[in-house]
Amino acid sequence: MKISPRNIHLFNHNLRYEDPPEIISFVLEFAQRPLVTTSFGPYSASLLHAVTAVQKDVEIVWCDTGYNTDDTYSHANKLIERLELNIEIYSPRYTTAYLDNTLGRPDVHDPRHALFSERVKLEPFRRALEQHRPDVWFTNVRKGQTDYRNGLDILSFSNDGVLKVSPFYHFDDERIKKYLEQYDLPAEYNYFDPVKALEKRECGIHLQN
Secondary structure (H helix, E strand, C coil), X not given: CCCCCCCHHHHHHHHCCCCHHHHXXXXXXXXXCEEEXXXXXXXXXXXXXXXXXXXXXXXXXXXXXCCCCHHHHHHXXXXXXXXXXXXXXXXXXXXXXXXXXXXXXXXXXXXXXHHHHHHHXXXXXXXXXXXXXXXXEECCCCCCCCHHHHCCCCEEECCCCCEEECCCCCCCHHHHHHHHHHCCCCCCCCCCCCCCCCCCCCCCHHHHC
């Protein structure tokens, strides 16, 4: 049973009303090198819990920009310990101090923001994908987050042909909060992505991958 760009719509139709654990189990039946990416954002515990409940040792990547809030780092450490995550952390090749000195923290309207994004997040993320070479990539992309994401689905393909799986794609905030409550999982809202900056703006990872 091979998922391709020509038949992916059929699989998305069949998975539309399946719960995340069923979607994850289905995909892991044929995945050879599955990878989970996380930013440890507000609802990150949902995807991390759901995937590791099916495959405990699944590889997880966190691209730590170095600009996260203290609460995000605390949230990350709690989840890493509680869920016993098999995690690898990727950081920029430049220190935060060096970037602050040379680029500062340009806003999205500053021409330097593209270079800032590349150094802080996009390059580390590409490095992670090149080293792990996943055939399946689990993300917590959800419909309603951005205009771009509204055009995706539970299953989609990256530019490199990697199958991207978003088990919670059709969950709104209230439904994902109920999932967290059901499993007594934490949410952390003091989160800031210096690359994305604006709530409805893409950070670039999903646009380029």
